[in-house]
Amino acid sequence: MDIIFFGNGARSLPCLKVIKNSSHTIKAIITHPKIESKWFAQLSQIAEISNIPLFSPKNPNEKVFENTLKFFHADLFILAGYGKILKNNIIQIPKIMCLNLHGGKLPKYRGSSPMNWALINGEDFFTLSIIQLVKLIDGGPVLMEKTFDINENTTIVDLHKIANHEFPKMLVHVLENIESDTLKISKQDEKNASYYPIRVPEDGFILWDVFNAKEIHNRIRALTAPYPCAFSFFQNKKIKFISSELNKKSFFGEPGRIYKIKDDRFLVSTKEGSLWITEAFFDESRLPFLPVGNRYESFSTIKEIGLNIYKNKNLDENKK
Structure with a gap:
């Protein structure tokens, strides 16, 4: 499948590499502008070595960039750590769907910093989710989720290590199921939905x-x-x-x-x-x-x- 990868942060690197080493084709990499991201250099280096076009729009929803994305005729958009909200006109571009890697149990932990909030709330577990991106923020069907225990001394560093190790494996599994048409989806229950704000x-x-x-x-x-x-x-x-x-x-x-x-x-x-x-x-x-x-x-x-x-x-x- 032809994929456009939207990435930023430590989570993006192992996910990008696992796709690059698969049978799928990365048509373009989208990341945050250089001034906004300390990860720009590493993503840029991967793009240059692999001869993959790299874009870093300040606003990915502008019409000019929308036309750029359409040019690649991608089957999938994959978001891993990408912090900018995509509007519906962008979400509808890929032939199959947009995927988003979310570090929280849904629908309870919609919004920002779900792993931080899980620790603040004293949860005994946290969940990694891969969902279909839809207009409603973090409201799309769950394609795969995996849950891990938390003890009273687990830190946010521990959770990120788990996420960066597990998300690539989960992503490979979801891509295989999409390609074989065996993907099982689970709709979220809006009655149990809650949103968490950006932390400052x-x-x-x-x-x-x-x-x-x-x-x-x-x-x-x-x-x-x-x-x-x-x-x-x-x-x-x-x-x-x-x-x-x-x-x-x-x-x-x-x-x-x-x-x-x-x-x-x-x-x-x-x-x-x-x-x-x-x-x-x-x-x-x-x-x-x-x-x-x-x-x-x-x-x-x-x-x-x-x-x-x-x-x-x-x-x-x-x-x-």
């Missing part, structure tokens, strides 16, 4: 007097590097959190206060319960954050520095 760095602000220990732990592991990380403030300095562990012992205290330091870990109380911060660093200097003795008494909460941060942010936005 400010969403990682830890409110020690609002969230309990498990909620904070879930945010830390869902937003760890390469994401912007969950963060808080200590003596007016921004601290980013890489990892944490739930405290198995019952311990309660003033939310945000460091009560114990042990082996480079520090125990912090929350709205309910406590957790160990096992790795953190100063945002500006990138130096490890290791409180010593009583030099650092407690983290700033939303009642102290937090309100000023958001006020300043709003003032800056109003000036634009």
Whole structure:
């Protein structure tokens, strides 16, 4: 089959390679503009070596680009990590269908960052889905799905490793079923549909007097590097959190206060319960954050520095 591949991010590379090494033909590669994507160079290199046309439109829905896509007479469009929304005029171009690789259980996890949200919500599993792209965002029939267990220490890095390893294999299976006309589809139940919004760095602000220990732990592991990380403030300095562990012992205290330091870990109380911060660093200097003795008494909460941060942010936005 003739395929146009829309890709961006780490997910796109193994999927592109598995298609390139199959019996199918990649007619063109579509990615984000160079200025928007750190993955442009790698996708561009693959395109150049393989003599595949590469396009990076700022708006893939414009009429001029629509005509470019029609020129290739593709059987399938495949989207892997491509972050731009395709309108119906583009979705209808391929002879068979558009496929999208989605990192969440549908219809519950429609929208953006489904794997991050699964961790934030404390799910015991997450699901990879390959769906048919339709006008309704993430609303198309499910062509294949695969579910994996999550434990309390699974991070977003772990989920991406699984996704980048499993999606190519799932894609090969779906392509084989399309070609052999044995594809089984499952319509989504709109009554159970829910959408999750795009996450922004400010969403990682830890409110020690609002969230309990498990909620904070879930945010830390869902937003760890390469994401912007969950963060808080200590003596007016921004601290980013890489990892944490739930405290198995019952311990309660003033939310945000460091009560114990042990082996480079520090125990912090929350709205309910406590957790160990096992790795953190100063945002500006990138130096490890290791409180010593009583030099650092407690983290700033939303009642102290937090309100000023958001006020300043709003003032800056109003000036634009």
